[in-house]
Amino acid sequence: MSMAAVVCRTPQNTVTNCFSFSLGFSSRVLFNPFVFTQWKRTFTTHVLCHAKKEEKLVVVGGGAAGVYGAIHAKTIAPHLNVVIIEKGKPLSKVKISGGGRCNVTNGHCADNLILAENYPRGHKELRGSFFNVHGPVDTMSWFTSHGVELKIEDDGRAFPVSNSSSSVIDCLMTEVQRRGVSMQTKKNVTAVSVLSCGKFLLEIKQLPAGSSEQVEVDYLLIATGSSRQGYEIASQLGHSIVEPMPSLFTFKIEDLRLRELSGVSFPKVKVRLKLDSLQKNIPQLTQVGPLLITHWGLSGPAILRLSAWGARYLFSSGYKGRLIVDFIPDVHIESLKTIISRHKLQFAKQKVVNSCPLEFGITKRFWSYLLERQGLSGDILWASISNNALISIGSLLKDCTFEIKGKGPFKDEFVTAGGVPLSEVSLNTMKSKICSNLFFAGEILNVDGVTGGFNFQVKYM
Incomplete structure (x- = not known):
């Protein structure tokens, strides 16, 4: 600091x-x-x-x-x-x-x-x-x-x-x-x-x-x-x-694999809130800032700001909705694909799970989580990944959806x-x-x- x-x-x-x-x-x-x-x-x-x-x-x-x-x-x-x-x-x-x-x-x-x-x-x-x-x-x-x-x-x-x-x-x-x-x-x-x-x-x-x-x-x-x-x-x-009604609260996400990542943080992500009951676009329901994975879901300044601006909408929806996270907002999707393709050529004989592009700035644990969500085996080599799989990994980094199941369980608002x-x-x-x-x-x-x-x-x- x-x-x-x-x-x-x-x-x-x-x-x-x-x-x-x-x-x-x-x-x-x-x-x-x-x-x-x-x-x-x-x-x-x-x-x-x-x-x-x-x-x-x-x-x-x-x-x-x-x-x-x-x-x-x-x-x-x-x-x-x-x-x-x-x-x-x-x-x-x-x-x-x-x-x-x-x-x-x-x-x-x-x-x-x-x-x-x-x-x-x-x-x-x-x-x-x-x-x-x-x-x-x-x-x-x-x-x-x-x-x-x-x-x-x-x-x-x-x-x-x-x-x-x-x-x-x-x-x-x-x-x-x-x-x-x-x-x-x-x-x-x-x-x-x-x-x-x-x-x-x-x-x-x-x-x-x-x-x-x-x-x-x-x-x-x-x-x-x-x-x-x-x-x-x-x-x-x-x-x-x-x-x-409550404001400034965390999100409960029911994802057993995500729970294993409790404590992993990101200095800058972009988060968007999507609710079935809300069709119009509200700029404040997109926020940028730090994010923290907890054992019950997602927290951090970006989530808290989002919960504040979306407090009444979330209350009306019963605190159910979708959260879309861009984990690397400063990297354009096309640049991301280029980075992955270049990494594939450079580390063709290495296991995908052991080699994450440094440009993404994410931890090895979270990289493994993304691969699991895409159904990719940890033993697969970079040389064996198809172009479609590469695109899927890139899309998940830029557009990762989580189902919101409620507020954080500790009434910490x-x-x-x-x-x-x-x-x-x-x-x-x-x-x-x-x-x-x-x-x-x-x-x-x-x-x-x-x-x-x-x-x-x-x-x-």
């Missing part, structure tokens, strides 16, 4: 004492290949209330979106009483994300249009000035200014230099304590209603005892991720819900498609268009990204 990019930014913040979830940034950013340097940064805010009495904001959900939102609310409005209510352990998903390293965002997408195209749900709505409010550069700036040094890897993912999600968790929890945000765990908000005075009345259940209390609050931020709890609360307050429609939320403030003083953050919304740090960026919206 090449040198990682280290992000070093020290923002100069001017904070206005008023309450909002939206910060407008006016930034001049100097880019070189590895370092981001911010020259100037100012904040503008949307005032909600100038009341002198202490007001209360409850954040439902103690994940990255809820904690980050609570910190920013308290930063902008120090007078505000901010309380996070979490039924489990705070930031539990952060701990295991990115293989325990936590990719906080993606550092290769400074252009908003390019960035928005990484969101299967939300790419149309996010194309405008949305990420000007808080984009990846702002996310990296915030973490580095709070003591988390970041590096940008070759694929754009931004990780802590420590390679540990604990750095991110410790940073967020330190800010929670420093800002005076109250964190209440083992509690569950079971119902919400709006009082005649405009306040919210929350029904909060203590876990596991089961005792309940009612609490009145001025503002409410729902950041419950993809849990049913958040959808029910949003519905109680008048919002519609786009049917939730990290992201959900669906939730509160973006059309029901003001994207400049994340404020509900339906219910006053109600806000949303993170995966509760119908927006999800492909793998690579894009889903964590949504949590800071």
Whole structure:
């Protein structure tokens, strides 16, 4: 792996004492290949209330979106009483994300249009000035200014230099304590209603005892991720819900011979999804990237991106379909045939199974798998292969079909498609268009990204 990019930014913040979830940034950013340097940064805010009495904001959900939102609310409005209510352990998903390293965002997408195209749900709505409010550069700036040094890897993912999600968790929890945000765990908000005075009345259940209390609050931020709890609360307050379903999952392939290749990887393949229920051509259902063979099927970034763009189509088809893989996308079929023919002449007296053209860049194990699929004996010599067999091998490398039998068996999908429609939320403030003083953050919304740090960026919206 090449040198990682280290992000070093020290923002100069001017904070206005008023309450909002939206910060407008006016930034001049100097880019070189590895370092981001911010020259100037100012904040503008949307005032909600100038009341002198202490007001209360409850954040439902103690994940990255809820904690980050609570910190920013308290930063902008120090007078505000901010309380996070979490039924489990705070930031539990952060701990295991990115293989325990936590990719906080993606550092290769400074252009908003390019960035928005990484969101299967939300790419149309996010194309405008949305990420000007808080984009990846702002996310990296915030973490580095709070003591988390970041590096940008070759694929754009931004990780802590420590390679540990604990750095991110410790940073967020330190800010929670420093800002005076109250964190209440083992509690569950079971119902919400709006009082005649405009306040919210929350029904909060203590876990596991089961005792309940009612609490009145001025503002409410729902950041419950993809849990049913958040959808029910949003519905109680008048919002519609786009049917939730998994995104970012692996494919189950029932092929005993393929199972023996578990662990074999390919740095670059082209994968296409074919479904009987889908006749039209959708460009996003073709993806290019790394692929990994597992003991249950196929995984890797190319598969995960494909599952994200095809999430609703795959859900409708019962997760059944065909996957067509081009294992050498940079080699044209005619060039491939030439390579095989030349190899046949050069290694005529060698067994086919023992001699694979180096230009293909595939392992001997996978080469044997392809030969078996073509019904070629391992003892056959290159000199004995017919021209038709040569063409068949080439076609299989460029157009190898696998039957998809379902999602990966471990329910390892990290992201959900669906939730509160973006059309029901003001994207400049994340404020509900339906219910006053109600806000949303993170995966509760119908927006999800492909793998690579894009889903964590949504949590800071």
